[in-house]
Amino acid sequence: GNSVTQMEGPVTLSEEAFLTINCTYTATGYPSLFWYVQYPGEGLQLLLKATKADDKGSNKGFEATYRKETTSFHLEKGSVQVSDSAVYFCALPDIQGAQKLVFGQGTRLTINP
Amino acid sequence: EPEVTQTPSHQVTQMGQEVILRCVPISNHLYFYWYRQILGQKVEFLVSFYNNEISEKSEIFDDQFSVERPDGSNFTLKIRSTKLEDSAMYFCASSVRTGSGETQYFGPGTRLLVL
Numbered sequence: 001g002n003s004v005t006q007m008e009g010p011v012t013l014s015e016e017a018f019l020t021i022n023c024t025y026t027a028t029g030y031p032s033l034f035w036y037v038q039y040p041g042e043g044l045q046l047l048l049k050a051t052k053a054d055d056k057g058s059n060k061g062f063e064a065t066y067r068k069e070t071t072s073f074h075l076e077k078g079s080v081q082v083s084d085s086a087v088y089f090c091a092l093p094d095i096q097g098a099q100k101l102v103f104g105q106g107t108r109l110t111i112n113p
Numbered sequence: 114e115p116e117v118t119q120t121p122s123h124q125v126t127q128m129g130q131e132v133i134l135r136c137v138p139i140s141n142h143l144y145f146y147w148y149r150q151i152l153g154q155k156v157e158f159l160v161s162f163y164n165n166e167i168s169e170k171s172e173i174f175d176d177q178f179s180v181e182r183p184d185g186s187n188f189t190l191k192i193r194s195t196k197l198e199d200s201a202m203y204f205c206a207s208s209v210r211t212g213s214g215e216t217q218y219f220g221p222g223t224r225l226l227v228l
Contacts, residue, residue, distance in 0.1 A: 032214045043119075043204060043221035044156070051213050089156065093215075099144060099208075100158040100169060101217060 001094040002027040006104030009087075013080055014112050021075040021107045023064075023090035031093045033057075033066055033073040034101070038087045047075075047088070082111045115139045117220035119205050125226045126195055134190045134223045136205030145188045146206040146217060147180065149173070156204070162188065195227045 007022035025033065035047040035057070048057035050066035050073065057064050062077045073090060090104040118137045126132050138145050147159040160170040162180055179191045188207075192199055202224050206217040 032216075034216070036219070044206075044219035046216060046218060049216060091156075094158070099161045099163075099215070100146070100171075101148075101156075102158075103156040105155050 002031060002092050002102055004090050004092055004102060004104040006088075006090050006107050008105075008107070010108040010110060012110045012112065015082055016079045017111075019075070019077040019080045019084075019109070021088055021090075021109070023073045023075065023104060025071050025073065025090070025092055027071070027092060028095065030066075030068060033064070034091045035062070035064055035073070035075050036089045036091060036103075038089065038106070040086070044089065080109075080111050082113050085109055085111045117205055117207055117218055119203075119220035119223050121223060122221065123224045123226075125228065128197055128227055129194050132192050132195055132225060134192075134203050134205075134225070136188045136190070136207075136220055137186050138188055138205065138207030139209075139218060140186070142207035142209045142218075144168075144208045144210070144215070144217075145180075145182070146208075147190045148204045148206065148219075149201040150204065150222075151198075151201045159190070159203075192225075195225075197227050200225055200227045 004025045032051045034049045036044045037047045048059040050057040053068040055066045064075045087106045091101045120135045145162040150156045160174045161168045177193045202222045204222045205220040208217040
């Protein structure tokens with residue numbers, strides 16, 4: 001089935017720094033790609049998604065572009081805030097047309113004031 | 114904005130006891146899922162459910178696990194005889210499929226601790 005590899009954490013940045021969290025995938029076809037975020041003590045929230053190649057998903061200042069050439073979906077934010085401290089998960093469907101999602105191992109992000 | 118809800122938020126149980134985790138999916142969604150996350154590990158798929166039957170299940174989802182949609186709103190996960198290794202955060206998710214694909218929305222999770 002499909003798989004995803006995320007940048008190992010933890011990542012610690014200062015407020016207003018630029019953020020990149022790498023995500024690369026192996027997939028048959030061009031499945032939708034997702035970033036989910038888990039804030040401390042909370043569940044998984046959909047952060048953004050892209051449904052086809054070259055799409056850019058964006059939300060809350062975060063962006064990720066679906067790049068089929070490099071099989072990547074890196075998460076970026078130009079200026080992080082303390083409130084962005086969370087665990088970020090890259091995910092995609094297991095196989096084309098399948099229902100279940102496969103998740104990366106998660107990247108813990110800590111932003112210091 | 115509609116949300117998936119889960120109860121309880123935390124559950125502590127003794128090994129060998131039965132637990133039922135409850136979820137209320139988003140009301141117009143048709144596909145339902147359970148995932149779990151053992152502390153410090155990846156989120157893992159357990160089971161998917163559509164049209165009142167299981168559509169897919171993982172190796173983890175053995176005979177000790179069952180799911181049910183007892184009415185029009187609830188979706189439950191039952192573990193018949195809990196083991197220590199069942200301790201995890203359990204997430205329910207629901208989705209609806211559109212022309213642009215499917216997006217799963219997750220609940221806040223139930224943290225299960227088996228002693």
